[in-house]
Amino acid sequence: MLESLILGIVYDEDLTGYDIKKNIEKSFGVFYKASFGSLYPALKRLTGKGFVTTYEHPQGGRQKIFYHITEAGKSSFLEWLSSPMNILDGTNLNLAKVYFFDRLPAEIRDTQLLLYENNNISYLRELEALEKSLSHMDHLDSCYYKMSTLYYGISVTEKTIEWCRHIREGKVLKELTAK
Incomplete structure (x- = not known):
């Protein structure tokens, strides 16, 4: 689930891990939480699957790692987003999915x-x-x-x-x- 949410967040904009976490907090953090301890392993899995790529770019005097969604990542995200919601997944996970429904x-x-x-x-x-x-x-x-x-x-x-x-x-x- 977290991997799909990350793909939705970086769909239109390359972001750092920190920025992704902040985006989760401000957009759907009321009903879905993600810690840095779960975020970075998810980003690593997404990179390993070829759904995101990384690049370094200076920001604020430091080199930051940015995450960029690939075409395979976009396809995976849209496939997840188009799949039926399961009530057994819980309200919070389904609300996080509905958050991205404007893309459908x-x-x-x-x-x-x-x-x-x-x-x-x-x-x-x-x-x-x-x-x-x-x-x-x-x-x-x-x-x-x-x-x-x-x-x-x-x-x-x-x-x-x-x-x-x-x-x-x-x-x-x-x-x-x-x-």
């Missing part, structure tokens, strides 16, 4: 979001069935906090479905938070 043609974007929405609807049905089956349990009050995680999952999934519909329909983004 509208029909691929819409298909992905509709599929993601439908997968969340199916998942919501599973959670609601679980809730229904558990509601008949004796001593339900003794597992209040366990049940609270189920209700959290239901709430987040409902909101995710609403979010998918909202952005698929191209509605004004502020409307979603105004409720």
Whole structure:
């Protein structure tokens, strides 16, 4: 995942490892974190795969290593970006992917979001069935906090479905938070 995100970041601009880390923090760092300890090994793997190349360039009186995406790297990134989102990957990883959806043609974007929405609807049905089956349990009050995680999952999934519909329909983004 981190490798794909890095490719998206350097897609249009050559950057240093430090700049890539800062870009992650300012763009989607609210829902995805990457440490330098994970970033530099990922950059090394990308270089080894031929997805990025490096070059040195003076900056601020020092020689800095810049990362440049190759055509193979662009192809790999677009292939990843066009692949369906899996709800089991977690919300944060899927949001990091959606962050780059402006690079996709509208029909691929819409298909992905509709599929993601439908997968969340199916998942919501599973959670609601679980809730229904558990509601008949004796001593339900003794597992209040366990049940609270189920209700959290239901709430987040409902909101995710609403979010998918909202952005698929191209509605004004502020409307979603105004409720």
